Amino acid sequence: MTPPNPxxxxxxxxxxxxxxxxxxxxxxxxxxRLPLHPLLRRLALTxxxxxxxxxxxxxxxxxxxxxxxxxxxxxxxxxxxxxxxVLDVSAQEExxxxxxxxxxxxxxxxxxxxxxxxxxxxxxxxxGESPSxxxxxxxxxxxAASTSDLRIHIPLKLMSDxxxxxxxxxxxx
Amino acid sequence: xxxYLSPSTAEDQLIxxxxxxxxxxxxxxxxxxxxxxxxxxxRYAGRSSQAEDILQEGFIKVFNNLHLYRGDGSFxxxxxxxxxxxxxxxxxxAIRKHFYQELGPLQxxxxxxxxxxxxxxxxxxxxxxxxxxxxxxxxxxxxxxGFSHAxxxxxxxxxxxxxxxQLARARYMLQSLIKANxxx
Numbered sequence: 001m002t003p004p005n006p007x008x009x010x011x012x013x014x015x016x017x018x019x020x021x022x023x024x025x026x027x028x029x030x031x032x033r034l035p036l037h038p039l040l041r042r043l044a045l046t047x048x049x050x051x052x053x054x055x056x057x058x059x060x061x062x063x064x065x066x067x068x069x070x071x072x073x074x075x076x077x078x079x080x081x082x083x084x085x086v087l088d089v090s091a092q093e094e095x096x097x098x099x100x101x102x103x104x105x106x107x108x109x110x111x112x113x114x115x116x117x118x119x120x121x122x123x124x125x126x127x128g129e130s131p132s133x134x135x136x137x138x139x140x141x142x143x144a145a146s147t148s149d150l151r152i153h154i155p156l157k158l159m160s161d162x163x164x165x166x167x168x169x170x171x172x173x
Numbered sequence: 174x175x176x177y178l179s180p181s182t183a184e185d186q187l188i189x190x191x192x193x194x195x196x197x198x199x200x201x202x203x204x205x206x207x208x209x210x211x212x213x214x215x216r217y218a219g220r221s222s223q224a225e226d227i228l229q230e231g232f233i234k235v236f237n238n239l240h241l242y243r244g245d246g247s248f249x250x251x252x253x254x255x256x257x258x259x260x261x262x263x264x265x266x267a268i269r270k271h272f273y274q275e276l277g278p279l280q281x282x283x284x285x286x287x288x289x290x291x292x293x294x295x296x297x298x299x300x301x302x303x304x305x306x307x308x309x310x311x312x313x314x315x316x317x318x319g320f321s322h323a324x325x326x327x328x329x330x331x332x333x334x335x336x337x338x339q340l341a342r343a344r345y346m347l348q349s350l351i352k353a354n355x356x357x
Contacts, residue, residue, distance in 0.1 A: 007344060008316040010289045014297050015317060019208035020215065022228055027203055030232050037194045 184248055191239055203232060206249065210256045216301055216313050217260030227263050231256040257318060261328065264306045288355040300350040308343035315340050 036044065187205075190198025211228055218224035234255050242251050289297075301309060310329065314320040315336075320328070322336040329336070 005316075005344070007289070007348065011297065011347075012317055014289070014292070014294050015212070015216070018212045018294055018298075020211045022207050022211040022225060026207070026225060026228060027200060030203065030229050031196060031199070033229075033233055034196075034199065034236055035194065037196065041194075 188239060188242065188248070191236060199236060202235075206252055207232070209249070210252065212298070213253065213256050214260060215298055216317065217257070217264065217310065219264075219302055219306065219309075223263070227256070227260050230263070231259040234259060257314075261310060264310065288351060292351060292354070296354065297351075300347055300354070303350060304343055304346055307339055308346060311336055311339040312343035312347070 035041065187198055187202050191202055207228065210231060211224065214224040214227040214231065215221065218227055231252075235252055238255070242248065301312070304312065311325055314325045314328070315322070322333045322340075325331075325336045326333045331339075
């Protein structure tokens with residue numbers, strides 16, 4: 001057994017039982033890395049599968065599983081927010097009317113045209129007819145097209161240059 | 174609350190509170206042992222910042238392994254052992270590197286006992302930190318912790334001869350530093 005070294009003994013005596021305060025921020029760093037309180041941990045363990053399931057459902061677009069309304073597309077949302085969403089009724093009616101006119105011009109009427117006699121019948125007589133015939137007839141009769149309607153129906157591609165010039169002269173610049 | 178109880182009861186309560194995961198108890202334990210353990214970390218570390226890292230790692234290990242404490246020995250001794258092991262693990266690579274350094278012949282620098290007595294402990298700690306990691310570890314384990322060369326060789330995975338030579342060179346270097354400081 002070797003005798004204790006006096007230098008070693010002196011060093012040990014100098015350093016034994018000494019204390020030094022670490023920086024105060026050390027505890028904060030340690031506490032952040034420590035596990036949660038058991039109750040919190042249990043709660044987290046309970047909620048984690050639910051959260052995971054919800055995340056998965058959202059990922060898979062299973063909207064019907066969740067009480068979430070399907071969000072409107074961005075463009076639609078932007079449009080709704082930028083306008084008051086008040087429909088221009090007159091414009092819509094106009095559009096409907098144009099569509100109807102176009103359809104009527106393409107499809108020939110299936111009903112027979114009125115005969116010459118019928119055409120020359122006085123209006124008073126026609127008014128006295130049963131209501132089952134007259135509305136059908138009036139509905140299917142081609143309406144008198146206004147100048148604005150004509151403009152739509154003229155196929156410009158099929159017009160020759162002379163015809164186009166004439167039309168422009170007639171309509172004005 | 175804990176100051177009015179007997180030390181063992183207070184310690185038991187503290188341990189139980191920490192085992193229950195109560196943050197306030199964990200903080201009390203940290204505040205009680207951190208100053209003592211920080212000196213240990215400083216002795217094994219090369220720099221103060223490393224000592225802080227070791228202190229953090231050590232306390233995380235203490236809190237995570239508290240359920241393994243059986244109460245056979247002193248609680249402070251158990252914590253101290255964790256900090257020593259953490260320090261060795263932290264410097265393991267550096268320690269092994271310094272074991273294989275080429276060393277020149279040693280001469281006794283001849284430090285007077287009075288010079289050592291006049292030295293402030295903080296300065297002594299600073300000199301120990303200046304030692305290479307291998308010297309520093311063996312010196313701390315042998316001189317301060319009281320480990321035998323056989324235990325040190327087992328702990329560090331080196332031979333007893335290496336442990337002895339490292340201790341001799343650590344002493345020599347430390348004496349040279351103290352002497353140089355005394356001559357200034």
